Amino acid sequence: MSRDRLLLVALGLPGGIALVLFQYLPLLGNVIAFKDYQPYLSISESEWVGWSNFSFLWDGNEEFRNALWNTVVLTVIQTVLVFPVPLVLALVLNSLAGERLKRTLQSILYLPHFLSWVIVVALFQQMLGNAGMLNTFLTQNDLPIIQVIGVPELFKALLTSQVIWKDAGWGTIIFLAAISRVDQEQYEAAAVDGANSWRRLWHITLPALKGLIILLLILRLGSSLSVGFEQIILQQGPVGLEASEVLDTWVYNNGILGGEWGTSAAAGLVKGVVGLLLVIGANKLAHAFGERGVYEK
Numbered sequence: 001m002s003r004d005r006l007l008l009v010a011l012g013l014p015g016g017i018a019l020v021l022f023q024y025l026p027l028l029g030n031v032i033a034f035k036d037y038q039p040y041l042s043i044s045e046s047e048w049v050g051w052s053n054f055s056f057l058w059d060g061n062e063e064f065r066n067a068l069w070n071t072v073v074l075t076v077i078q079t080v081l082v083f084p085v086p087l088v089l090a091l092v093l094n095s096l097a098g099e100r101l102k103r104t105l106q107s108i109l110y111l112p113h114f115l116s117w118v119i120v121v122a123l124f125q126q127m128l129g130n131a132g133m134l135n136t137f138l139t140q141n142d143l144p145i146i147q148v149i150g151v152p153e154l155f156k157a158l159l160t161s162q163v164i165w166k167d168a169g170w171g172t173i174i175f176l177a178a179i180s181r182v183d184q185e186q187y188e189a190a191a192v193d194g195a196n197s198w199r200r201l202w203h204i205t206l207p208a209l210k211g212l213i214i215l216l217l218i219l220r221l222g223s224s225l226s227v228g229f230e231q232i233i234l235q236q237g238p239v240g241l242e243a244s245e246v247l248d249t250w251v252y253n254n255g256i257l258g259g260e261w262g263t264s265a266a267a268g269l270v271k272g273v274v275g276l277l278l279v280i281g282a283n284k285l286a287h288a289f290g291e292r293g294v295y296e297k
Contacts, residue, residue: 029043029265030265030268030269031043032046032261032262032265033053033054033262033265033266033268033269034048034049034050034051034053034262034266035047035048035049035053035262036048036049036052036262037261037262037265038261039261049262052262053262053263053265053266054266054270055263056263056266056267057270063241063245063250063254064250064267066241066242066245067245067246067247067249067250068247070156070243070244070245070246071225071227071246071247073156074156074159074160074227074246075224075225075227077156077160078160078163078227079217079220079224081160081164082160082163082164082167082168083216083217083220085164085168085171086168086169086170086171086172086174086175087172087175087209087213089109089168089169089171089172090172090175090176090179091175091179091201091205093105093106093172093176094176094179094205095197106169106172106176108169109168109169109170109172110169110170110173111169112165112166112167112169112170113166113167113169113170115166117166117228117230117231117234118230118234120162120165120166120231121162121231121234121235124149124158124162125149128146128148128149128158129148129149130145130147130149130150132149134146149235149238150238150239151239152239152240152242152243152244153243155235155239155243155244156243158235159227159228159231159232159235162231163228163231174212174216175209175212178208178209178212179205179208179209181208182204182205182208186204187200187204190203190204210291211291211292214286214291214293215292215293215294217282218279218282218283218286218293218294219279219294221275221278221279221282222275222276222278222279223275224275224278225247225271225274225275226247226248226271227246227248228248229246229248229249229252232244232246232248232249233249233252236249241253247267247271250267251264251267251268252264254267279294283295
């Protein structure tokens with residue numbers, strides 16, 4: 001091998017080893033989904049129970065059905081409301097004339113991404129809690145308080161607003177990079193032909209982003225059943241399990257806290273298989289419409 005190839009291998013080897021150790025080897029642990037796994041026994045010594053751990057799929061487990069329903073609802077809400085926000089922000093930022101203003105707004109929008117969910121949840125509680133800044137202001141002005149934190153009916157809206165505030169700005173990076181690759185001569189030619197800014201956006205910018213939008217949407221479907229474990233578990237207490245339980249928290253509450261290791265592993269395996277099928281199906285649908293998708297035919 002040439003020196004350049006050896007250098008590339010040396011640079012990629014640590015990442016490749018980490019990928020195998022922490023992503024692929026743990027997949028072998030899914031075998032406990034078919035066993036009565038006990039932590040004090042090895043996986044090989046645990047009793048084989050076949051499909052018994054998957055009984056929650058057909059025995060009418062109310063807790064699982066509630067977690068599945070909440071997960072699906074949050075997935076739909078966040079796909080419809082959260083996914084387009086980075087695209088809209090990128091289009092707005094790209095339309096700004098001043099480069100200095102654009103960079104300043106980008107920096108402000110990126111900052112929440114680097115905050116942990118513990119800090120984000122604490123900030124929302126300080127702002128919207130019963131004794132938070134909003135209700136303190138309303139009380140001082142003899143206005144009725146607004147209860148947001150701890151209200152089960154508003155929990156999904158609260159989660160969605162937190163996700164938008166934290167990650168929407170960071171999601172604009174990919175769209176801004178794609179927009180910067182659009183040939184500027186197309187905009188100039190369209191302007192000469194009399195196209196206003198909206199027509200240039202509709203006929204030049206959005207078609208240039210179509211492939212990227214489809215790719216990101218397909219990838220999002222792969223993790224669609226993961227709707228934010230840490231974010232939800234931090235706020236689960238005040239609203240109760242009926243309004244806040246999702247598949248990830250159900251696995252945690254049953255597996256780590258309840259000791260149902262095999263059942264929790266089975267639920268995680270089902271979630272992974274469903275995500276894989278969604279990606280493959282969405283990718284085939286993209287091929288049917290002439291798009292590349294995640295991989296080509």
